[in-house]
Amino acid sequence: MNARINRRGFVAGAAALAGLHTRADWLKFFDRDEVEPEDFHVLRRPFGSDPSREISLLGCGGVRLCVERNNQNRIDRELATKIFGYCYRHGVNFFDTGYVYHGGDSEKFLDSVLSKYPRDSFFFTDKMPTWHVKTLDDAKRIFREQCERTAALGYFDVYMLHSISSPSQYDNVYRKIGVLDYLKDMMAEGKIKRIGFSYHGTHKFLAELVEEYPWALTLIPFNGAEPKGEPNRQVLAAKKIPIFVMSPLGGGRLAHLNTPARRHLAAAKPGVTPAEWGMRYAASFEGMQTVLSGMSQVEQAVENVRTFSRERFEKLAEADIAVYREAIDLYNKYKPVACTNCRYCECPYGIQxxxxxxxxxxxxxxxxxxxxxxxxxxxxxxxxxxxxxxxxxxxxxxxxxxxxxxxxxxxxxxxxxxxxxxxxxxxxxxxxxxxxxxxxxxxxxxxxxxxxx
Ligand code: SF4
Ligand code: SF4
CATH class of the missing domain: 1.20.58 (Methane Monooxygenase Hydroxylase; Chain G, domain 1)
Known part of the structure; x- marks a missing residue:
């Protein structure tokens, strides 16, 4: 841990967290912000494709915002606003959303919460839902809707092709239908500043895709249990495309490892949570720019800000990376289903x-x-x-x-x-x-x- 850490604030913060249980407690807590002092800031690094600007090592994802207790489909706007405000005050300046997140409400929520801050003080990113696009008119309609939902923010700092996973999908939507050309036109009109993509496919296709366009960034799943993470990271690092990480904790499941894995980690570093291990792991490799986290819970926001703070963050050493991978092997031994809880799946029969x-x-x-x-x-x-x-x-x-x-x-x-x-x-x-x-x-x-x- 870095010597600059404000130890008193850190310990007091942990104690303050332990006593808070209800939603009302949390709302009051954010008003007082007593966990960390205001100068407890998340580390920032120059943006790989635009080094004149810095981006925080932690980013706020809008895919799984906190929801109302009695209605899982509605964002708890009051609490979610406080969580985002807390992150912003502590130096987070990268905020991501997508057309399908919370049925479109995530885009509206980010519009309302971020429009309070100076526009050049943060990065705002959104995505074209590739799997919903069958014609160019679909893409135009979706983009128009996104512009309307986020009108107060004016433009997208980065606009991504969402969830590219196969050559045919990229070919059909972005080449044949012409959606990439359309997005370039939107860039010429100033509605988009940069173009990137989020990716779930193989490293082989990724090596072809990175040659298609000077992408500003790529968003990939990367965590200790994601087999495609490391080969994809290597392709992107070699091409020097800034890597943004999604699912650093496998949708939350790696924050709750099984008992053998938790014991293994605790033996190496007592008191460090599986969540901190996982977040640091995701940020410890060449090419990593920012780790996105959904932060639907207050504790996650507080712990993530602390993990990535200038005062506390350290990359995992080689030996620690080996320990973490051994813990993941212990976890995987029992073959949990690798669901990340992203909720992209929709079942017309209501299967949860x-x-x-x-x-x-x-x-x-x-x-x-x-x-x-x-x-x-x-x-x-x-x-x-x-x-x-x-x-x-x-x-x-x-x-x-x-x-x-x-x-x-x-x-x-x-x-x-x-x-x-x-x-x-x-x-x-x-x-x-x-x-x-x-x-x-x-x-x-x-x-x-x-x-x-
Ligand atoms: S099953 Fe559903 S929630 Fe789980 S990873 Fe797939 S889309 Fe996401
Ligand atoms: S019924 Fe089964 S296969 Fe069909 S959408 Fe629902 S979960 Fe998927």
Whole structure:
């Protein structure tokens, strides 16, 4: 830790955080801002493709803003505004959104919150939802809507082609339909300052794509569990295209590693959270410009600002990188579904896809899947816990066994290491097997499957 850290502010901040539990507490906390003093600032680095400007090492993503407790579809504007204000005051100057985030409300939210600040004091980025574009008119309509939703901000500092993952997709939308030329026209009109892209494909295609245009930046998933992260980073670093990281914690799952992985990290650096390990890992390699975080929770914003502050941030040393990768191996050993909770998938039948995977990972990912093999997981108590938590967490209409296999969610999901419908089938079969065994061994179920406690 750097000697410049304000130790008193840091310790007082941790104590202040521990005592705050309710939304009202958090709102008051941000008004007082007692966690860190005002001069506790996030580190900035010169922007690789425009070194006259600096960008903060931490960026605010608008994909998963905090939502109202009783309505997951509505942004909690008051609290989200305070979180963004906190980040801005502490030096964050990169704010990203997308056409589809929160059904378009994320763009409007960023417009309202950022328009209070001097326009040249931050970077604002948005994206063309590639998978929604079938004609040039689609792209024009979407871009017009985005300009309307963000009218107070006037222009996009960087506008990205969203979620490029295959040559044919890029070819069809941006070459054949002519969307890239259209975006260049928008640049000539001053509505866009720079063009970049977000990417989920292979390093082979990326090596071709980087030659297509002088891209201002690329946004890629990069974390210890993302197999395409490192090969893609190498392609971009070699081309000196600034790398912006999305999913540094795999959509939050790497902030909650399983028990063996947490123990491994704690043995190497007691007191450093898995989230700080993951965020520092993402920023520790050549070419990394900024790590984006959704920060839907107050604790995330406070911890991220602290992790990336000038006073605290250090890249992980080679030995620490090895420790972190070993911890990820321990985590992966139990094969959790690699869902990042990004919520791009839409199920017309109401299956709660990310919620089902989060629940599943809390058993499968911990090596706690009930079994019938006479081992430690062959236990009625574990079967009961498994079933109770499933039935109480996922409403009946949204469970895995309601998946029809229609594959309509396939297009939205950027992850290639799993198939939603295949995992749903596996989960439904496992729940069925566990339930049958539980009943056969004398267990009881009531109502719609909720067990008596
Ligand atoms: S495959 Fe299953 S989860 Fe996906 S959209 Fe169809 S019903 Fe929903
Ligand atoms: S299933 Fe895919 S699209 Fe849906 S939340 Fe998970 S990673 Fe995102």
């Amino acid at each position: 896809i990310p919620e089902v995977f989060t629940w599943w990972n809390s058993f499968q990912g911990e090596g706690r899947l009930p079994a019938d093999d006479g081992g430690p997981n062959d236990s009625q108590e574990l079967r009961r816990e498994f079933l109770v938590s499933y039935y109480n967490t996922i409403p009946e209409h949204a469970r895995a066994d309601r998946c029809t296999g229609c594959r309509k969610c396939k297009e939205g999901c950027p992850q290639w290491v799993f198939r939603i419908y295949t995992e749903m089938e596996k989960i439904a079969e496992t729940v069925k097997r566990v339930r049958e065994t539980y009943l056969a061994k004398g267990g009881r179920l009531t109502g719609k499957g909720v067990l008596p406690c």
